[in-house]
Amino acid sequence: MSAFWIILTGALVASACGLVGCFLVLRKMAMIGDAISHAVLPGIVIAFLISGSRDSLVMLFGAAIIGIITVFLIQLFTQSGVQSDASIGVVFTALFAVGIILISLYTRDIDLDLDCVLYGEIAYVPWNTIDFMGVDIGPKAVLGVGFTLFLSIIIISLFYKQFKVCSFDPAMAAAVGIPVALFHYLLMGLVSLTTVASFESVGAILVVGMLVVPPATAYLLTDRLSLMIIYTIIIGCFSSILGYYLASLLDASIAGSMICVAGAIFILALLFSPAHGVFMRKIKQNKLIKEATLL
Amino acid sequence: MLEGIKIFLDPNTQWILFGSMLLGLCSGVIGSFAYLRKQSLMGDALSHAALPGVCIAFMLTGSKSIILFLIGASIAGIIATFGIGYITRNTRIKQDSALAIVLTVFFGLGIVLLTEIQHSGLGNQSGLDKFLFGQAAALVLLDVFIMGIASILLISICFLLFKEFKITSFDPEFAKGMGYPVAFLEQLIMLLIVIAVVIGIQAVGVILMSALLITPAVSARYWTDKLSAMVILSGIFGGLSGFVGTLISASGNNLPTGPLIVLAATALFILSVIFAPRRGILSKFLVHILARRTLKMSKLEIKRKERTV
Numbered sequence: 001m002s003a004f005w006i007i008l009t010g011a012l013v014a015s016a017c018g019l020v021g022c023f024l025v026l027r028k029m030a031m032i033g034d035a036i037s038h039a040v041l042p043g044i045v046i047a048f049l050i051s052g053s054r055d056s057l058v059m060l061f062g063a064a065i066i067g068i069i070t071v072f073l074i075q076l077f078t079q080s081g082v083q084s085d086a087s088i089g090v091v092f093t094a095l096f097a098v099g100i101i102l103i104s105l106y107t108r109d110i111d112l113d114l115d116c117v118l119y120g121e122i123a124y125v126p127w128n129t130i131d132f133m134g135v136d137i138g139p140k141a142v143l144g145v146g147f148t149l150f151l152s153i154i155i156i157s158l159f160y161k162q163f164k165v166c167s168f169d170p171a172m173a174a175a176v177g178i179p180v181a182l183f184h185y186l187l188m189g190l191v192s193l194t195t196v197a198s199f200e201s202v203g204a205i206l207v208v209g210m211l212v213v214p215p216a217t218a219y220l221l222t223d224r225l226s227l228m229i230i231y232t233i234i235i236g237c238f239s240s241i242l243g244y245y246l247a248s249l250l251d252a253s254i255a256g257s258m259i260c261v262a263g264a265i266f267i268l269a270l271l272f273s274p275a276h277g278v279f280m281r282k283i284k285q286n287k288l289i290k291e292a293t294l295l
Numbered sequence: 296m297l298e299g300i301k302i303f304l305d306p307n308t309q310w311i312l313f314g315s316m317l318l319g320l321c322s323g324v325i326g327s328f329a330y331l332r333k334q335s336l337m338g339d340a341l342s343h344a345a346l347p348g349v350c351i352a353f354m355l356t357g358s359k360s361i362i363l364f365l366i367g368a369s370i371a372g373i374i375a376t377f378g379i380g381y382i383t384r385n386t387r388i389k390q391d392s393a394l395a396i397v398l399t400v401f402f403g404l405g406i407v408l409l410t411e412i413q414h415s416g417l418g419n420q421s422g423l424d425k426f427l428f429g430q431a432a433a434l435v436l437l438d439v440f441i442m443g444i445a446s447i448l449l450i451s452i453c454f455l456l457f458k459e460f461k462i463t464s465f466d467p468e469f470a471k472g473m474g475y476p477v478a479f480l481e482q483l484i485m486l487l488i489v490i491a492v493v494i495g496i497q498a499v500g501v502i503l504m505s506a507l508l509i510t511p512a513v514s515a516r517y518w519t520d521k522l523s524a525m526v527i528l529s530g531i532f533g534g535l536s537g538f539v540g541t542l543i544s545a546s547g548n549n550l551p552t553g554p555l556i557v558l559a560a561t562a563l564f565i566l567s568v569i570f571a572p573r574r575g576i577l578s579k580f581l582v583h584i585l586a587r588r589t590l591k592m593s594k595l596e597i598k599r600k601e602r603t604v
Contacts, residue, residue, distance in 0.1 A: 220387075256409075
């Protein structure tokens with residue numbers, strides 16, 4: 001049973017992250033997940049200091065607020081002329097530093113284990129369950145991530161066309177009257193929510209990986225956005241299933257194995273993708289050269 | 296005041312101060328090139344990618360020697376830069392995604408190896424994560440010595456190949472036309488970033504090392520449009536942050552050095568955002584007010600003329 005819950009959580013995280021990740025890859029903002037997952041540290045610490053409890057809902061709330069602030073600050077600096085990658089870097093490192101200083105200032109005597117709070121461990125998911133009216137209704141992570149996935153699916157399918165145009169051609173989107181800034185913040189809000197909701201239960205590295213690796217793999221396989229999202233989710237779920245069994249075979253970290261499997265699939269796609277793979281392009285080039293010499 | 300002087304006299308603190316200033320200086324210099332090439336987050340990616348290198352170095356030798364870790368981290372970093380370069384050159388995946396992919400896959404592999412080490416009972420692995428999270432206060436003479444040599448090497452390469460780096464960063468096509476070995480130069484810049492990251496990890500840790508590569512360079516960009524001035528300014532900003540951060544940390548309140556260095560760099564960045572000529576918020580605001588005033592004046596002028604007519 002615990003294997004089922006772990007794999008289900010992995011698949012849900014992969015789907016939730018992959019769904020928003022597709023848009024991040026297209027908009028060249030792939031590093032934002034990494035930035036958010038580091039930047040929320042002060043939010044977690046402040047929420048802990050104010051509430052004095054390690055209740056994950058309070059910390060989630062603090063993290064979500066700082067996540068939105070991070071996105072807002074990054075956008076502010078980007079608009080004032082700093083390159084987007086550099087503004088991501090400045091903002092998240094500064095916030096992370098603030099978080100570490102806060103921890104060493106105030107929580108020396110209190111037990112706030114960073115490894116547990118910030119970087120959850122997917123192996124513990126099945127034991128952290130929620131009771132509803134006295135009935136065990138499943139692990140908290142499954143419910144939390146499932147809810148985020150549900151929300152993302154609803155918002156993205158409602159505004160699919162708008163998100164699509166904004167990602168591929170923001171100038172045209174603005175020209176036809178789509179509020180580009182609004183959809184940018186909506187997407188970033190979803191990213192922030194997904195990242196925060198997922199990393200608390202499965203660890204930051206799995207979230208950051210699932211945001212980028214499956215979408216990039218799918219990007220190599222297809223030219224259609226709708227297919228790209230579907231491929232992403234299939235690849236993500238497959239990596240979480242295979243990753244789990246790899247981990248139990250090697251007796252190693254589950255999240256790490258899932259990412260390794262996703263990475264292996266990416267390398268396969270990089271080399272052998274029919275549309276954009278390295279080998280296929282070589283073959284096509286050789287064919288062209290042959291035809292040219294025959295002529 | 297006496298306390299302040301005492302801090303400077305303590306030989307241990309002197310070494311740490313010297314080391315973090317050197318680190319700030321050289322990461323500021325190489326960071327400017329990274330910024331121009333839109334590779335600011337390269338430091339973040341490489342510092343995560345170092346983890347499997349460190350783990351493999353430990354698994355192969357079973358010893359926790361810093362030099363072996365540095366070698367392992369550098370090899371992993373070099374492989375990571377090749378991976379990033381290969382993906383961006385050969386597919387339509389953009390640089391940011393390539394960075395993120397390499398970062399997470401390498402780090403994931405590193406975590407798998409780390410748990411493998413933990414479970415195999417190869418011995419106490421606790422030193423490994425200490426190495427990655429960094430502790431400037433634990434720097435010893437040998438570390439500062441290694442840092443010194445590496446930074447001098449780095450800065451002199453940047454100085455000697457300044458023109459080549461400049462052209463390659465601004466206009467790779469033109470550089471190719473001039474007959475420069477562009478691919479080699481790009482790889483060399485990445486190698487220099489790897490060196491800066493690897494020597495920095497020990498002192499300030501994985502995540503904060505990327506700040507030293509980015510923040511001084513971005514701050515310097517606010518003040519000037521000339522690359523040479525930007526590189527020098529960025530180096531000064533980096534060195535200054537290293538100095539201030541270490542000083543605050545050493546003055547007795549027991550705060551970790553790495554984050555303080557980063558916060559000092561961030562403070563410089565905020566100052567630059569506000570006070571920089573032309574790009575800063577304050578000067579933009581002044582220009583705005585002046586423009587509004589001249590507009591008002593000219594409107595009044597027009598009205599007066601209309602009246603006289």
